[in-house]
Amino acid sequence: MGAITVVLNSNNTKRFAVLLNAAEPARARILREAQNKFRVKALSVVYLAGGQLLVDDDLQDGETQVWVSKGEPYSGPTQTKKGKQKGEATSEVRLIASKSFVDDAALTQLNFVAQLPGVSLAIGFPDLHPGSRFPIGCSLAAEGIYPALIGSDVGCGIALYEVTPNPKSIPNPQKLASALQGLEEPWSGSPAAWLADYGITRESPFDASSLGTVGAGNHFAELCTVEKVVEDGALDVCEGGLYLLVHTGSRGLGSSVLAAETVAESNPYIPSDSPHSAEYLEKHDHCVAWARANRDLVAHRIVQCIIPSDAPTKPRKLVDVTHNSVTKHSLTIGESARDLWVHRKGAAPADQGIAPCPGSRGHLSYLLRPTGDGQHNAFSLAHGAGRRYGRNAMHTGTKTNKASLTQTALGSVVVCEDPALLIEEQPDAYKDVECVVEDMVDAGICTPVAVLRPLVTYKVRKEYAAPLLPLTDVGRRNMNRPRSGVVQNKLHQLRGENFRHQLNLHQTSRAIHSQTSAPTLPANLFSDAAYSEDKPRRAHNTREALFVVNLKQPAGADSESVINAEERASVLGFNEKPQHRVPKLTLLCLRLLVEACSDEALEQLCRDYVPGHLRRDLLRWAAMAQPLPTRTIKALCGDQGHVDGELIVVGPDAELHEGHLRAATDTDTCSSADWDTDDSSTQATTPMRRLILISTSLSLSLMLVLPRTLTSLALVNLQRPVSLHRLPATCPLLEDLDLSYNTWLASEREAEEHLGKVTWSRCAHLTRIALRRCSIPASIVRELNRGKWDEVQVIQ
Numbered sequence: 001m002g003a004i005t006v007v008l009n010s011n012n013t014k015r016f017a018v019l020l021n022a023a024e025p026a027r028a029r030i031l032r033e034a035q036n037k038f039r040v041k042a043l044s045v046v047y048l049a050g051g052q053l054l055v056d057d058d059l060q061d062g063e064t065q066v067w068v069s070k071g072e073p074y075s076g077p078t079q080t081k082k083g084k085q086k087g088e089a090t091s092e093v094r095l096i097a098s099k100s101f102v103d104d105a106a107l108t109q110l111n112f113v114a115q116l117p118g119v120s121l122a123i124g125f126p127d128l129h130p131g132s133r134f135p136i137g138c139s140l141a142a143e144g145i146y147p148a149l150i151g152s153d154v155g156c157g158i159a160l161y162e163v164t165p166n167p168k169s170i171p172n173p174q175k176l177a178s179a180l181q182g183l184e185e186p187w188s189g190s191p192a193a194w195l196a197d198y199g200i201t202r203e204s205p206f207d208a209s210s211l212g213t214v215g216a217g218n219h220f221a222e223l224c225t226v227e228k229v230v231e232d233g234a235l236d237v238c239e240g241g242l243y244l245l246v247h248t249g250s251r252g253l254g255s256s257v258l259a260a261e262t263v264a265e266s267n268p269y270i271p272s273d274s275p276h277s278a279e280y281l282e283k284h285d286h287c288v289a290w291a292r293a294n295r296d297l298v299a300h301r302i303v304q305c306i307i308p309s310d311a312p313t314k315p316r317k318l319v320d321v322t323h324n325s326v327t328k329h330s331l332t333i334g335e336s337a338r339d340l341w342v343h344r345k346g347a348a349p350a351d352q353g354i355a356p357c358p359g360s361r362g363h364l365s366y367l368l369r370p371t372g373d374g375q376h377n378a379f380s381l382a383h384g385a386g387r388r389y390g391r392n393a394m395h396t397g398t399k400t401n402k403a404s405l406t407q408t409a410l411g412s413v414v415v416c417e418d419p420a421l422l423i424e425e426q427p428d429a430y431k432d433v434e435c436v437v438e439d440m441v442d443a444g445i446c447t448p449v450a451v452l453r454p455l456v457t458y459k460v461r462k463e464y465a466a467p468l469l470p471l472t473d474v475g476r477r478n479m480n481r482p483r484s485g486v487v488q489n490k491l492h493q494l495r496g497e498n499f500r501h502q503l504n505l506h507q508t509s510r511a512i513h514s515q516t517s518a519p520t521l522p523a524n525l526f527s528d529a530a531y532s533e534d535k536p537r538r539a540h541n542t543r544e545a546l547f548v549v550n551l552k553q554p555a556g557a558d559s560e561s562v563i564n565a566e567e568r569a570s571v572l573g574f575n576e577k578p579q580h581r582v583p584k585l586t587l588l589c590l591r592l593l594v595e596a597c598s599d600e601a602l603e604q605l606c607r608d609y610v611p612g613h614l615r616r617d618l619l620r621w622a623a624m625a626q627p628l629p630t631r632t633i634k635a636l637c638g639d640q641g642h643v644d645g646e647l648i649v650v651g652p653d654a655e656l657h658e659g660h661l662r663a664a665t666d667t668d669t670c671s672s673a674d675w676d677t678d679d680s681s682t683q684a685t686t687p688m689r690r691l692i693l694i695s696t697s698l699s700l701s702l703m704l705v706l707p708r709t710l711t712s713l714a715l716v717n718l719q720r721p722v723s724l725h726r727l728p729a730t731c732p733l734l735e736d737l738d739l740s741y742n743t744w745l746a747s748e749r750e751a752e753e754h755l756g757k758v759t760w761s762r763c764a765h766l767t768r769i770a771l772r773r774c775s776i777p778a779s780i781v782r783e784l785n786r787g788k789w790d791e792v793q794v795i796q
């Protein structure tokens, strides 16, 4: 029996040594000591290195560390295996991390990319964590180029600028934060002139709209002070001086480059020295230069905010490293040296001098000097602490105090007016940067030269509402006019904004805009039953009555259980009265084609000729006017299982098809999709965000497979109660929930019974709930608001 190190599994930094003795069983002693030392009563699980459970009391010889947990999964280091390429050549996987936590999913991804044809070496740094498809915090050496491995934020990186090296005193973070205004608006200067300084003469739609903006997600600009200089004279930084870290990339430009490369294939391979590689590298280099220019402009704007000047100069840049890129290096793997393309996906270069290693907004950051010959680490270093938890995992549903999120334990201030981002980017979401640095120092690949302390972290303000005019309208309106510089500029801006808006829709689909089509034909041509004014009138020959007729009231259902068109319109978010809404001619034609086609022909028609937005409009319109049967909905949805992120099923001739959800779930839920996309990239497919079920049914088995990406869900006038208590787990991102017109929620007692079972605090994003013609007891309203900053809007 000897000494063993006990590590607290939940954070991996708290540890102590315990001397085991023969008198007391090892497991019991470890737990007892750990409960005392860590002051955590519920510790009950002991893991051995690699994650194996210590079930009986005896430790094998050779064990030196154990991890104690309250039951959460093992978070210690994991051993990696040697990968093998598809052909005969072997690829090598190296993990440079022993103290840092590395998620199993990230290792799986690392092993996966190591197996790709042409890849010889995959290195995971201590900041390694899962990306949506490929790992982040790694370098991959390959014969050719895989654009998807670099990701869509090509050129993203971190730069450090000098603001005031010798201030009289440390500036007040709150004052600094309030000075940071106007940074979301497009820059008022000339992007072309700014870019020209970086050798960029090619215009892009993103120049006017995005150049000089930080962007969302993990990007940030941070005013900081030098806490400690470890290597004298390094970078000329002074303790107590004011500096600025800027982390941003090529904004929508990189996304557009990756999108163009991945039209036919999701992970294409470009052989080295092919014409295609030259073409891709030209675009890649454009993004890298653009991202540098962007960081410099962000820095310039920020310094202008805090030290306004009529003749501003660019702040002095001390370092600028790109962490998403591909560059060629000579690497010796096995016997021989070869020129290989090193893909850095969240990895700093180690051949360009000092590199920043940011921790988080609530931790210190480091400046590191690379050491060694670069062979072991493929001339790369960790690019930061790396995420420890995925974004979804940060939404625990427990009550969060806004002030505690905008003020960090280090006394710094956070400017972030997006509540979800504020939660997702909490310091706890990131690994321990000290461990990350130690792991690299232990591996002999760097030494720290200075330590930075955050003062103000700028993420985003809600001060600029981008114009969302459809590109086509803007283009058309300006087609025949001479284009002045101003108009040209505006056009570029709108194009950029339009693209950004599309990306936003892909990612959040918060706003599903209703059509505002001008009437083209009289409404009564559209609905069969209202075909002609000459037709003998039915008892209620209004549109509302027709919808009711079309819905074929189920046997035994009373009139209360059927909802009229206006009510349906309210569910769909259409504000106009239905009879005033007339479909576009294209919709009418499509509706007729749908009627005329066989199932097979319809599927082909939809697949090959009808764009998503038209199919979506038809689904919406039909939901109002003449609900479609299941098979037609299926044809309109195609393989994706939804149309443009949305699915509307109005019964009773239609019901939710399991195939719909399977398809939608398959495309949406990559196991690590919620971790990080590393950028504001678009996904190859639109995730399903909105599901509307009216007057149909939803079985428990379907409820359990609802796509996790849903932000808007309507379960309206359903004939049978559904297991609402499953919602927080199945739809964690839910923002809008419509439970209107459900007869099983009509009385207080019934509403209490069904709504009372839901842990509403776990629906952290919920902002609106509609309960038209339903009851909502006061106790439920209280529960709805528990743990929320803003009151959930209740619509009745």
Ligand SMILES: Nc1nc2c(ncn2[C@@H]2O[C@H](COP(=O)(O)O)[C@@H](O)[C@H]2O)c(=O)[nH]1
Binding pocket: 127, 136, 156, 218, 219, 220, 222, 247, 323, 346, 358, 359, 360, 361, 362, 364, 365, 383, 384, 385, 386, 387, 425, 430, 454, 457, 678
């Ligand atoms: N000093 C700060 N560091 C931060 C902050 N948010 C994130 N981070 C660190 O930066 C890297 C960036 O990684 P990427 O994959 O998004 O390019 C990340 O790993 C964190 O360690 C912050 O607000 N301040």
Ligand SMILES: [Mn+2]
Binding pocket: 153, 156, 157, 247, 248, 249, 323, 678
């Ligand atoms: Mn980045």
